[in-house]
Amino acid sequence: MADSGSKIGEDDEVPGRVKEHLCQPCLSKDKQTVADKFCSTCNEFQCNDCSNVHNVLAILKSHKLVSVNEADVASFSVKMKALDLCDQHQHSFEFFCEDEKKLCCSKCAIVNHRKCHSVVEIEKIAGNITSPISTLGETLKEAKEAAESVARHIRSSKDQLAQDIKEIHDKIRRMRDEVMEMFADLEESVNKRAETLQKETLQNLTMKQTQNEKHLADVTSCLETIESIFKNGTPVQKYIAEQKMESNVNALCRNIKEECQNLETVNISFQFDETIKMPPLPVTEYVPGQLELNFQHQGDVNFVNMMMKLTPVSSIDLKKTEDDIDELFYTGIDFLPDGRLVAVDNTNKKCLVYNEKLEKVGSYQLSYKPFSVVVVSEEEVAITRGYDIEFLHVSKCNEITSSRKCIVKTKYDSICLKDDKQFVVGTYDEPKPVRIVSLTGKEHDFSVNFPNKTYPIDTSDCTYIKSSDKVVITDRYEHTVCIYDIKTDTRVVVKDDQIQEPRGAAVGPSDTILVCSMKTNSIVQISKTCQILSSYKIDMEYPCIVCVSRDKSFLVVTNSYPGNKKLQKFKISC
Known part of the structure; x- marks a missing residue:
């Protein structure tokens, strides 16, 4: 309420002092x-x-x-x-x-x-009043405690970050005594990168801290107001305050709850390669280790809102027809913007189109064995075939025609869109596991220190998370999913018993990662903070390729089990 003797907002309390009152x-x-x-x-x-x-x-x-x-x-x-x-x-x-x-x-x-x-x-x-204003006070007290917990966690994260950096320094100095010349150069190189990561991470933590301090101040202010009204206010004032403040209180609580759910523990460590190349090789050519920035969510974090549910919509058996030379084997699938599905059959050299009910409505004979397919626009798809990328036009009437080809210098398997002008492609039998290719065929590399490992055909798959600029690579026989952060040149390796022989990968709801775990006959959902959210058993053996519709509402998966291949569609809900 405004002061009767001052302008509104100058003083909200008038304890009955004698003065000239204003209208x-x-x-x-x-x-x-x-x-x-x-x-x-x-x-x-x-x-x-x-x-x-x-x-x-x-x-x-x-x-x-x-x-x-x-x-x-x-x-x-x-x-x-x-x-x-x-x-x-x-x-x-x-x-x-x-x-x-x-x-x-x-x-x-x-x-x-x-x-x-x-x-x-x-x-x-x-x-x-059925729900007294004191309830708002209790809610705010809980929110205040949560906000204070966030503040303590951020302070602890900063201390831990400094401690991790100190441990890296100590570790490098101990090793420098053994190979002084090499590790003198290594210390300068790694410390510079570590300090850059520290600065970037501290900026992020400080931004979170500033936001939390604002929420804490807002909660404290609201709580003081409510406690005063509850203690001294009339029933009318209590009722008004409850009606007026309830939405603000709920918004504050949602903001603080979101902060609690997004808490992360930040650790920086330096892991050395198993085989260290010794001097006189300069560190500028070979760094015997990789700096990793790892984020781990705190315990008791509720991932329910991020977990998806899969409801079967339709399923078909992939049976050989008179037009087929051999058993069907789909090595690439993707959704067209209108909901149709495009697939490539490796063994029979075909590109096919399915409607929303998984009824085959179009087919095109290729001259080569296709590896993967990605939808480029409303009526264009791109197919990988080793050193070539072929573009096909798929009309609304399901007619398929070849439009152009790009000759490249690298053997490509999996493919996905990076943006409207570039692809992210997974390689095979090449020193770089992932590359960037423009729609015109121009190739270049990510600025990431990928491990020096060559993947044979059918042992890896890649996808790209556009919003966070991250590359995901599956390693079938290492049973791992590696997530590379392009901005920070760091990686997280996800390894769990639920992931066995991972193959195809796709980006799902809330930028979660969906991976086919062949040996467990499952689709594994991984959060954007690299936590396994859930594993969904699929009614097929050896699921190998998965794709998600543009609006993240449908998922299609196919498998590689001989004699019993399927194509299944699911409705995604959260």
Whole structure:
């Protein structure tokens, strides 16, 4: 509530001091007028001109007007902080519209709620509050404790970060004693990279800390207001405060809950290669280790909202027909924007189109064995075939024609879109496991220190998370999923008993990663913070390729089990 002797917002508490009161309606118009009357119903000081409206409007004639000297201002001792004032008219709330669930001043009741069926006086219903304002106070106390926990965690993360950096320094210095010349250069190189990571991570933590401090201050302020109103306020004031503050309290709690769910423990470590190349090889050509930045979510974090559910929609058996030379084997699938599915059959050299019911509606004979396929636009797809990428036009009428080819210098297997001009492609029998290729065939590498490992055909797959600039690589026989952060040149290796012979990968809802685990006949869902969320058993053996629709609402998977190949479609829900 505004001070009766000052402008609104200057002082929200008037403990009954003797002074000249100003007209509150006039103050809302930036006009200072000495008050002559006090309306106990409006809970306002008013001048003669403003108080005369009580004699004009029938709805206000029941209000109690007294002179300023006779006014009882005890109710002004509660810090309402203008909670009892209408934002639009700066008049005190007197009514509650049960139809629209809104607090109303006298002007609101007349102008905005004339057609409503139930507009009641707050005084008549304030005593029947079913959820007292103290509940908001308890909620805010819990939120405050959570915010303080976030603050403690951030401080601890900063200390741990500094400790990790110190341990890296110590580790490098111990090794330098054994191979002084090589590790003198190594220390400078690694420390520079570590300090860059530390600076970037500290900036992120400081930003989170600033946001948390703001939430903590907001919660503390709201809590002080509620405790004051609950302790000293009238039933009307308590009711108004509850109606007015509930949405703000809920928003604060959601923000703090989100902060709690996104807490991460940051660790920096330096792991050396198993076989260290010795001097005189300069460190500029070979760094005997890799700096890794690892994030781990705290325990008891609720991942329920990120976990998806799969509901079967349709399933077909991939049977050989008269047009097929051998058993069908789909090595690439992807959704067209309109919901149709495009697939490539490696053994029979075909590109096929399926409708939303998984009914085959189009087919095109290729001259080579295709490896993978990706949808480029509404009516164009790209197919990998080793040193070539062929582009096909797929019309709305399911007619398929070849449009152009790109000759490349690297053997490519899996393929996905990086942006509207480039692909991310997985290689085989090549020193670089992943490369970038433009739609015109221009090739270049990621600025990432990939392990020096060559993947044979059918042992790895890749996908790309555009929003976070991360590359995902599956390693079938190492039973791992490696997630590379391009921005920080760091990686996280996900290894778990639920991941056995991982092959195909795709980006799912909330940028989670979906991986085919062939040996467990499952689709494994990995969070964007590299935690395994769940594993979904699929009714097929050796699932190997998976794709997700553009709106993340459908998933299709196929397998590589001889004699029993399938194509299955699922509805995704959270």
